[in-house]
Amino acid sequence: MNQTVNVQELNERIRNESSFVDMINMEMDKVIVGQKHLVESLLVGLLSDGHVLLEGVPGLAKTLAISTLSGIVDARFNRIQFTPDLLPADLLGTMIYSQQKEQFMVKKGPIFTNFVLADEINRSPAKVQSALLEAMQERQITIGEETFKLDQPFLVLATQNPIEQEGTYPLPEAQVDRFMLKVVIDYPQLEEEKLIVRQNLAKEFPTANQVVQPDDIIRARGVVKEVYIDEKIERYILDIVFATRYPQHYGLDHFQGMINYGGSPRASINLALAAKAYAFIKRRGYVIPEDVRAVCHDVLRHRIGLSYEAEAENVTSEDIVTQILNAIEVP
Amino acid sequence: MVKRGTLGSVIFLMFLLAFIGQLRGQPYSVRATVDTNRIQIGDQIHLDYTVNQPETARVAFPSMEQRFSQDIELIRAYPRDTLESKSSGMIRVRQRLLITSFDSGAVEIPSMAFKYRHQQGVDSIVSPPVSLFVETVRVDTTRSIFGIKGPLGAPLSFAELLPYLLAALALAGLIWAGIYLWKRRKKHQPAAETPSKPDEPAHVYAFRELDRLKEQRLWQNGQVKLYYTRLTEILRTYLWMRYDIKTLERTTDEILLSLQNSELNDQQAYDQLSTILKTADLVKFARMEPAPGENESHLESAYAFVRATRYVEQAGGQETEGDQPENGENVNVKSEQQTQ
Incomplete structure (x- = not known):
């Protein structure tokens, strides 16, 4: 069996470079019971340099998963609890006057770290959300007249609660699009929850070891971008994204009045990138349709604007993505 | 005068009478x-x-x-x-x-x-x-004679208009209900238009298309990717016709998983199909180029898979799958359309 040299070499490289993924998974399993999809999504975000929005009811180990991941990667981690009275300066930092030096000095905010957990991001007003999302996009912050590059890897993991909508500031569509993935976390299975209870009642709570350096992540990001994606897969990705915009062209006429706007070109880019990262996690040097389908819901669910008609019919973006995947021919 | x-x-007389009456x-x-x-x-x-x-x-x-x-x-x-x-x-x-x-x-x-x-x-x-x-009405004879005036238009009252308004409202309601029902019916149509199945037995379709693929000599002309794309298309369509599984919109893993839950109980045939689909994925998505012998053997495996899983009905009405005697005196190949 002869293989094209590039893909063979790439496969070999990926097998070497992605070995740390198994170690991360192993360490995560020590602390996080179940929630495989959450852990995979965090890795996809980490490896494709994309930020992740987590949605789930309280108590599903969102914060624990993120803090464990930062501990495994030997990266700095800050948690910011978003509240209605939070100010952009509380997040980014500000200029303070030093009486000793008789000059203004920069006091950096908690965003200057590797992993930021923006807890309950929708509890803060728009100006704070904008400050964070701008930093996510630009990966640099300007305080006074000075601009600071953020450390790499820089990953924002924001959480929001699907219940208790009173007194919240929902993220505008344009800003939610900055998140590469929106991961919806569900309750654990019965057996998993039994283990969780036992684990929490034990004398010592397990801790994860630091097994990866930030440089490994940065290097892996470069390899992820090299993962081979065939033209057929590209076409498949574009068909999926275009079906969110023009469902009638894909035999999904009944969605025509239900979608106000579909996925942007950023959705296509992120879907391809996330599929590559997923292939990397699965230790493959090429993308297959399974990779696209595995990340499709997380990439697209927050990028489809539903009309009032869809809401009246109880149709969710989740349903739309599922039906699109069931309607488009796999290459 | x-x-x-x-x-x-x-x-004067009236005045007098009234006056006299009052006096009296x-x-x-x-x-x-x-x-x-x-x-x-x-x-x-x-x-x-x-x-x-x-x-x-x-x-x-x-x-x-x-x-x-x-x-x-x-x-x-x-x-x-x-x-x-x-x-x-x-x-x-x-x-x-x-x-x-x-x-x-x-x-x-x-x-x-x-x-x-x-x-x-x-x-x-x-x-x-x-x-x-x-x-009488005075006629001005110095002026010319005018034509007869038309009837004066009487102003319309609400009571006169009410029946027409109600009829218009009822008509509008009927039109709205018609449009609503039409849209609702349209909305509940199947998600995607499923291509109609060929009106022939699945294995007849598969054998004919495999023969055609063989004649096209694609991999021999360097079109390996197209060869495997076509080969998997034929097999996926065959599976759709044979087992009624939506294989065209599913990935290799999903197809294999679906077959595990279907009536396919020939492990050897299952393994043959798995090898073909997985190799095809590597060719299609990972630029793999199998050796010529492998290309040939995958086509033979495809023939073998169809032979092993084709739908046949025995003379007694008992259905079975797979190879049957070639003379076929007591074997009747039944159309899948009749069974589904």
Whole structure:
């Protein structure tokens, strides 16, 4: 069996470079019971340099998963609890006057770290959300007249609660699009929850070891971008994204009045990138349709604007993505 | 000149009678008045008969319809109205009539007798006659003759419009309901238009297409990717026709998982299919180029898979799958369309 040299070499490289993924998974399993999809999504975000929005009811180990991941990667981690009275300066930092030096000095905010957990991001007003999302996009912050590059890897993991909508500031569509993935976390299975209870009642709570350096992540990001994606897969990705915009062209006429706007070109880019990262996690040097389908819901669910008609019919973006995947021919 | 003199005499007489009545102090009296004594032909005026009577007495009014002359037309008789009188113990009863006349010249509203009962018997009081002069429309002969005027448009009332409004609303409601039902029906149509299955047995389709693929000699001409794309298309369509699994919209893993839950129970055939699909994925998505022998063997495996899983029905009606005797005397290949 002869293989094209590039893909063979790439496969070999990926097998070497992605070995740390198994170690991360192993360490995560020590602390996080179940929630495989959450852990995979965090890795996809980490490896494709994309930020992740987590949605789930309280108590599903969102914060624990993120803090464990930062501990495994030997990266700095800050948690910011978003509240209605939070100010952009509380997040980014500000200029303070030093009486000793008789000059203004920069006091950096908690965003200057590797992993930021923006807890309950929708509890803060728009100006704070904008400050964070701008930093996510630009990966640099300007305080006074000075601009600071953020450390790499820089990953924002924001959480929001699907219940208790009173007194919240929902993220505008344009800003939610900055998140590469929106991961919806569900309750654990019965057996998993039994283990969780036992684990929490034990004398010592397990801790994860630091097994990866930030440089490994940065290097892996470069390899992820090299993962081979065939033209057929590209076409498949574009068909999926275009079906969110023009469902009638894909035999999904009944969605025509239900979608106000579909996925942007950023959705296509992120879907391809996330599929590559997923292939990397699965230790493959090429993308297959399974990779696209595995990340499709997380990439697209927050990028489809539903009309009032869809809401009246109880149709969710989740349903739309599922039906699109069931309607488009796999290459 | 003569008419004016007569009218003057009548008015004088009426005045005299009324004056004499008052002088005599009679408790009963009647008065007839009109809005005007000079009208244009067809004009409508009010004629009032006012009877002055004791509060307790009853006065019978004459039947008005029969009493008028041919010159006067009664249009409407209003209900009687009781009014207070200036004298104590007396009331005034008024009968108002709407009258008109279509004869020009002087006409007279005749006297009317109003009867009442008293201790000695029945007596009556008589209303004075009223003169009326009906004028014709003056024609200006100096001007040219005009055409006949059309009928005047009467203003439409809401009551007249109401039936039409209700009919329009009902029609609009029916149209809206029709559109709503049509849209609803359209909405509940299947998600995607499923291509119709070929009207032939699945294995007949698969063998024919595999033969065609073999004849095309794609991999021999360097079109390996196209060769495997076509090979998997044939197999996926065969599986869709044979097991009714939506293979065209599923990935390799999903297809294999679906087959595990289907009626396919030939492990060797399953493994053959798995190898073909997974190799095809590598060729299609990972630029793999199998050796020529492998290309040939995958095509043979595809033939073998179809042979092993084709639908056959035995003579006794018992269904089975896979290879059967070639002479086929007691084997009947059944169309999948009949079974689904």
